[in-house]
Amino acid sequence: MFHGLPAGQEDPIIALMLAFRGDTRPGKVDLGVGIYRDSEGATPVMSAVRKAEQHLAETQETKAYTALTGDPAFADALRKLTLGDAASADRIAFAGTPGGSGALRQAYELIARTAPDATVWLPDPSWPNHMAVLDYLQRPTRTYRYAAPEGELDRDAFFEDLASIPRGDVVLLHGCCHNPTGIDPAPEDWTRIAEILSQTGAVPLIDLAYQGFGTGLTEDAAGLRHLAKTLPEMLLCISCSKTFGLYRDRAGLLLALAANDADRTTLQSQLTLLNRNAFSFPPDHAGRLVSTVLADPVLKAEWEAELTAMRTRIRTLRDTFTAELRRLTNSDRFDRIASQNGMFSRLPLEPEAIRALREDHGIYLIGDGRMNVSGLTDETIPRVARAIAETTV
Numbered sequence: 001m002f003h004g005l006p007a008g009q010e011d012p013i014i015a016l017m018l019a020f021r022g023d024t025r026p027g028k029v030d031l032g033v034g035i036y037r038d039s040e041g042a043t044p045v046m047s048a049v050r051k052a053e054q055h056l057a058e059t060q061e062t063k064a065y066t067a068l069t070g071d072p073a074f075a076d077a078l079r080k081l082t083l084g085d086a087a088s089a090d091r092i093a094f095a096g097t098p099g100g101s102g103a104l105r106q107a108y109e110l111i112a113r114t115a116p117d118a119t120v121w122l123p124d125p126s127w128p129n130h131m132a133v134l135d136y137l138q139r140p141t142r143t144y145r146y147a148a149p150e151g152e153l154d155r156d157a158f159f160e161d162l163a164s165i166p167r168g169d170v171v172l173l174h175g176c177c178h179n180p181t182g183i184d185p186a187p188e189d190w191t192r193i194a195e196i197l198s199q200t201g202a203v204p205l206i207d208l209a210y211q212g213f214g215t216g217l218t219e220d221a222a223g224l225r226h227l228a229k230t231l232p233e234m235l236l237c238i239s240c241s242k243t244f245g246l247y248r249d250r251a252g253l254l255l256a257l258a259a260n261d262a263d264r265t266t267l268q269s270q271l272t273l274l275n276r277n278a279f280s281f282p283p284d285h286a287g288r289l290v291s292t293v294l295a296d297p298v299l300k301a302e303w304e305a306e307l308t309a310m311r312t313r314i315r316t317l318r319d320t321f322t323a324e325l326r327r328l329t330n331s332d333r334f335d336r337i338a339s340q341n342g343m344f345s346r347l348p349l350e351p352e353a354i355r356a357l358r359e360d361h362g363i364y365l366i367g368d369g370r371m372n373v374s375g376l377t378d379e380t381i382p383r384v385a386r387a388i389a390e391t392t393v
């Protein structure tokens, strides 16, 4: 049965993560896979999450099945965190999923059932898994122009392409902290996005994996909240991997906003069926940690303070790193890094320079030049900046 099966395509980000682990050189620097790192280079369990876990260990009386769409308290807590009061609960169907990846997968499955001919439009560039999974599912896809080579939003091209997307197609937008570029629409751009989509009737699918990593929890959700308020339909895929540090435990949620309660009821039955067909019940433990943290004012405040510290650290690293690159290269070539958002930026480097950084200096970037900014430390910034300056002379 298995003889002649072609090898599966590898995930380039995960392949690089494993290559880094296998590199025995001291002083190697991991700026590859998107995992938040603190000033020690560690990714500790967040303290509010650990307390919720201790509380759960002591008080949980059963691990019996919940529901096919997971714990409703988790969905409710995340709905409030992401959407605030932008959309009332009676418009929203939900499905708990294994991570944000699971939410995206279920969103694509839902689109295939409800609108089999709908093309899903992705930003150019986007997180590679978007295209990989849509291709695997044989869904029609196209890309829209998004990032200009200078590291800013290619505003005119973006809006021109957005306006050309027909009614019934789906537009995938990163809610904040665009992966891989760190380039986000400004608040007034979100207003324009909403205007265009309400004219064309294309439906937004928001991928939200970094709420709180950009400007703040509320600020990072303002754009998608505006869309939820303005448009009749929307899909929202939420990941708790970065925001609660729950990576391997897999907490995610798909929210589907419908135009009315009757549509919502049907949608809910479809999402329930999709979960049953895929895995029956989503993982519960990590989602319960999230709802425990968000329901307890003391734990919530502690979590927010931790998230703020993470965001502030990334901002400071961006400033320090950019200043060092400006000094060493005597150019403003890397200045955009300072104003980009979230964990990632894409360095304007040739593939040859990216290879040299890895092979000659043990500095790991993704092949397109994407770097995980949080992988830097005060100690490594001078060395990394010097290596980059050397490769670009």
Ligand code: PLP
Binding pocket: 034, 098, 099, 100, 101, 102, 127, 174, 179, 207, 208, 209, 239, 240, 241, 242, 247, 251, 252
């Ligand atoms: N979307 C984007 C843009 C991401 O960077 C990630 C990775 O963290 C995800 C979705 C989903 O992550 P996970 O499946 O680990 O929750």
Ligand code: TYF
Binding pocket: 011, 013, 014, 032, 033, 034, 035, 127, 129, 179
């Ligand atoms: O972009 C990243 O590095 C993170 C982590 O298949 C990730 O989003 C990478 C690849 C993957 C799942 C998560």
